[in-house]
Amino acid sequence: AQSVAQPEDQVNVAEGNPLTVKCTYSVSGNPYLFWYVQYPNRGLQFLLKYITGDNLVKGSYGFEAEFNKSQTSFHLKKPSALVSDSALYFCAVRDPNSGYALNFGKGTSLLVTP
């Protein structure tokens, strides 16, 4: 089965510092990986995805993610955090056996302090 794990429930970072939100995956076949963000009382917004190609993927709002096949990881990164980045972040993997639905990690709450 396709699955992802987010080992950190919460990540705290000071504004202006780089941030990393971790995600590891377990798949059979090609991994199709996604990051979503959820602001309080809102829906899910797509940030970026890895389908194939370059291991460094650039997405919305200055976020990027590095796909590492040997470490089975897909960590989300941003060079300089903003207070407005504080939100809940989800890593997800596409499941071809469930109508291309997504299997989500449990989420990581990011808190950026001024």
Added chain:
Amino acid sequence: NAGVTQTPKFQVLKTGQSMTLQCAQDMNHEYMSWYRQDPGMGLRLIHYSVGAGITDQGEVPNGYNVSRSTTEDFPLRLLSAAPSQTSVYFCASTPDVYTEAFFGQGTRLTVV
């Protein structure tokens, strides 16, 4: 562009009542899915559909039914609501394996 539309946004039900959560998309996507979000558990797949007339169960299907009579609509029915179904429900659609899923704004359901 409407995208994926869910109604209602909020609902309070009494235990044992039934209701239908509506989901409609105007992007002609074949693949649609329903998730529930509970604190600390991420989003879990309830049911999914690969096209009109075709549905299947996900990870947590008990207590829920779905149908897909048209490409646009994918309603989720709660047969007899239970407090354990208190959750936030999201509907999503995607056209293919390579494209991200588009989510509705969610329905916050409370069962008392």
